[in-house]
Structures are given as structure tokens and as C-alpha cells.
Amino acid sequence: MSTTETTWVPPSVLERMSEELETLSADPSPSPTVEERIRTLRDAIRNAETSEKPDDGLVEAGMLVTALFAGDEHPTSFLVGPRSLVEADPSIAVDVYSPTSPLGRAIDGAHVGDTVRYALPSGRSITLRILAAEPFRG
Template sequence: MTAGTVWVPPSALASMIEELAQLATHPRPDASTVDRIRALRKTLRHSESEIKPDDGLVEPGMRVTAMLSGDTRATVFLLGERELASLDPGVDIDVYSPSSPVGRAIIGSYVGDTVTYATPSNPSVRIEILAAVPYAG
């Protein structure tokens, strides 16, 4: 994934392409339709939806299982853009943004790693990566 690229579930990407095709057929689109077309084109230009390799690397597009310090149960989430993942009705787990504090901290780590990150209320939150598998929907 290159800088500025966002990962989206394959079905969400298909939904955006379908919506763009429908909007593009309007013979005289109004201003809000034109704005939506522009937004979709921009998002599509910077999106990817390939299934990631199952190599234990934490990156957008992975279903991550992690243990936060102080928790007694593991947390499972999709690392991806929340608003784009919401386009896929099959996404039934929490979505953590790669730009969130936890997302920035864990990207590039591997299964078995423990990393520390800061939040506004806690300057030293530890998270252990238990699993990272490709999100397949």
C-alpha cells in the first residue's frame, strides 16, 4: 500500500463503483450529485481492496486480535477506514482506523509483538498482537 492509499473491503469498493456508474448516467446532475461523483472518484483513485498476505504483519485490511493492557478479553477488529468499511454490510466487527492512536502504533508490527502508544487519558497503553489475518469479509 502506498502513502495516501486506503484499504477498503472488496464489496465496499464494488458498491462505490456501482454508485458512481449510476450517478454518471444522470443527464443533468445537480450540484450535490456532481460533488458525490467527485468524492467517489477521488476515493476510488486512492483505494485498494486486495486481500493481504497471511504473514502476521499488521497492516490495513487485516483482522487483528489483540490484548490491551488491563483487559481480560482479547479485542478483535478490522484495521481499515471506518466510513468506507461501513459500505460493506458484512463487516460485523469493530473497525479501527489506521490513523487512530492504536492504528498508528500497531501498523508494521507482527503477531507476538507488544507495542506501547499514548492516548489523551493514558500516556502508556500496551497492546499485544495475538493474531493478524487477512480480512476476507
């Protein structure tokens, strides 16, 4: 049995993707570029997860995280999710970090109160403390 990994997206992004797919699919003679976009959208929609995450303090895709990075005076808030969300829904007004980015991988599964350390591609190490993790309702 084959398993396909789902990707969390807000309902507004799923709606936008569905609308774009409907518009593109109406073209009786799409260009190869449009055909590829249609395939990409179909795959994204098929694998989309839109459920709201539980408000349990667990960091995972779909959570708005507030963290204090070592050396910073003020906390930073960001959404854990696919970077394509920024393009797909301009109303998302926070930074988005992919779960597969160094930061995303480091904090995935962490809880509020945890201190996490991770390495940037440059090799520099960064430490942060998770102050809050709540479902994104954007």
C-alpha cells in the same frame, strides 16, 4: 512525479462504490452535492487497493487483528482500515480502526507477539499485545 497514496478497501466496498458512482453518473443534471459525491467516489475508486494482504503476521491496513488490551480478560478483534468501511459495507461486523488513528499508527508494522503502547488524545497510555493478524476476507 506525483505519488498518490492508496487506501485498502475490501472488494465488496469497491463494488458498492462503483455501483453508486454508476447510478449517480446517470443523472443528466446532478445537484452540486451529487457532483461532489461523484468526485469523491472517483477519487476513492482511483486510489483503492483491494489486494488481499499476505498472511505473514504483519499488522497493516486490510488485516483482522486480535489483541489483548492490558487489564482486559478477553481479546478484542478489529479490522485495520478506513472508518468509512462501516458505512460502505454494513456486512462488516467488526470494529474498524483507521490506520491514522492513535491505535492504527501504534500497531502499523507490528507483528504477532509484539506488545505495543500508545497514547490516547486524552494523554492516557494504553498497552496491548498482538495475538493474531490475518488477512480480512469479510
